[in-house]
Amino acid sequence: MAETQSAEKHAPMITAKGLVKRFGAFTAVDGIDVEVRAGEAFGFLGPNGAGKSSTMRMIGCVSPPTAGSLRILGMDPVREGPAIRARLGVCPQQDSLDLELTVLENLTVYARYFGIPRREARDRARELLDFVQLSERANDTTEPLSGGMKRRLTIARALINDPEIVLLDEPTTGLDPQARHLVWDRLFRLKQRGVTLVLTTHYMDEAEQLCDRLVVMDGGRIVAEDSPRALIEEHSTREVVELRFGLDPLEPIAEKLDGIGERVEVLPDRILLYAPDGDEAGAAVTNRKLHPSSVLVRRSTLEDVFLHLTGRTLVD
Numbered sequence: 001m002a003e004t005q006s007a008e009k010h011a012p013m014i015t016a017k018g019l020v021k022r023f024g025a026f027t028a029v030d031g032i033d034v035e036v037r038a039g040e041a042f043g044f045l046g047p048n049g050a051g052k053s054s055t056m057r058m059i060g061c062v063s064p065p066t067a068g069s070l071r072i073l074g075m076d077p078v079r080e081g082p083a084i085r086a087r088l089g090v091c092p093q094q095d096s097l098d099l100e101l102t103v104l105e106n107l108t109v110y111a112r113y114f115g116i117p118r119r120e121a122r123d124r125a126r127e128l129l130d131f132v133q134l135s136e137r138a139n140d141t142t143e144p145l146s147g148g149m150k151r152r153l154t155i156a157r158a159l160i161n162d163p164e165i166v167l168l169d170e171p172t173t174g175l176d177p178q179a180r181h182l183v184w185d186r187l188f189r190l191k192q193r194g195v196t197l198v199l200t201t202h203y204m205d206e207a208e209q210l211c212d213r214l215v216v217m218d219g220g221r222i223v224a225e226d227s228p229r230a231l232i233e234e235h236s237t238r239e240v241v242e243l244r245f246g247l248d249p250l251e252p253i254a255e256k257l258d259g260i261g262e263r264v265e266v267l268p269d270r271i272l273l274y275a276p277d278g279d280e281a282g283a284a285v286t287n288r289k290l291h292p293s294s295v296l297v298r299r300s301t302l303e304d305v306f307l308h309l310t311g312r313t314l315v316d
Ligand SMILES: Nc1ncnc2c1ncn2[C@@H]1O[C@H](COP(=O)(O)OP(=O)(O)OP(=O)(O)O)[C@@H](O)[C@H]1O
Pocket: 023, 026, 027, 028, 046, 047, 048, 049, 050, 051, 052, 053, 054, 055, 200, 202
């Protein structure tokens, strides 16, 4: 018995092997392998169209896989969808709140889908509004809430059934920086409570802030998988020098940087010089009598990892 419990405790929450989603002749998810462990925050990072939402919808048991295998909490999403959904919280990309209901009612009405008794639903709703810092708005209609408040309410709603896994599809897209930080803070606290978080994002800073591990997706495939730090160590240098040269053509300038740092990338508006020591690389540029209009030395990010792996930027 103890052995079974221990095995269950360490069993992955989600396992996908060779998972495929096709829409007609188009392959949106092209044979991905993923394992999400209990208590971690796991991310799918990639640009628009990478196949992140299609993957999330399969995990959320609303879209059947075309091929491959998928197990969620040890169950099959096609045959055991309702049993899985009872233990999942889902925060979709578009808020789907009932704008005419009050903030509190959005939670209590949703609780009915899970058969939560009225009184318990009310208590839990109040507790969750406290958690997402919306208690003061409990009896207001939902419509006039700001985007950030609506997103926090959607997160609270996803928690009404006390889920073991919470799926968040682009949790902060469209929010201003302050609202994003508030959402990140709540999600971080949720993780501290032991809830497993699975999120998609095309913001590299969000992935770095929240994810213990992530997969980088592009064109329906996984191009890399690890912790944010390990991905940066493996696929980039410690520092990056961003060089701008006004309107001068950049390719001929980039050729003159040969031998400085480890790698050069030319973007439409700037040159990125990858080097362990950015200041040293910046000085070497000046020594070659090149005169950039601006020089910025920064640490490598997941954006640099994505650029290195795919040759493209995450957010155009
Ligand atoms: N129901 C559908 N029918 C046809 N094609 C679809 C459908 N859903 C998604 N796709 C296509 O599959 C590809 C992957 O879409 P998906 O929404 O999974 O990407 P994503 O990485 O989540 O991007 P986004 O951030 O835009 O949601 C896209 O090219 C999209 O147009």
